[in-house]
Amino acid sequence: MTYSASSYGKAFAAVASEYGAKEFDAALERFLALVKKNGDWSRRKEIIAACEAEVRARKGKKLLIVESARELTAEHKESITKAFDAGQYDFAYRIDPSLIGGVRLTQGGVEQMDASLQTIVQTIFNRS
Numbered sequence: 001m002t003y004s005a006s007s008y009g010k011a012f013a014a015v016a017s018e019y020g021a022k023e024f025d026a027a028l029e030r031f032l033a034l035v036k037k038n039g040d041w042s043r044r045k046e047i048i049a050a051c052e053a054e055v056r057a058r059k060g061k062k063l064l065i066v067e068s069a070r071e072l073t074a075e076h077k078e079s080i081t082k083a084f085d086a087g088q089y090d091f092a093y094r095i096d097p098s099l100i101g102g103v104r105l106t107q108g109g110v111e112q113m114d115a116s117l118q119t120i121v122q123t124i125f126n127r128s
Helices: 005-016 021-037 041-058 074-083 117-127
Strands: 062-068 089-095 102-107 110-116
Touching (some): 005 021, 005 041, 021 041, 041 062, 074 089, 110 117
Antiparallel strands (some): 062 102, 102 110
């Protein structure tokens, strides 16, 4: 039987909140076995994303994706964390060489700020 990723996420978050660190590993193994048994293993990335989103929502946090062309230094990451309320956000840092330089911030699947060199160059060429 196939369930929606959202349903898995809600079930996982409910179960995860009930277990301590010792019992959590066993509960996670049972959860993954259930996903396999239900024939949804091929959708595991979508299911994992839904689980993460649901756990984050229950904690009252949002995900801020920070993309850059190269690995950011600790100082850059710290300045981003200070610029945003770290208590409200979980930060995911990703490398996307196509950005050439700069950063792109995305929250809630919606691009919030694009200060990448790629966008600047595209803007210049689109005006010509």
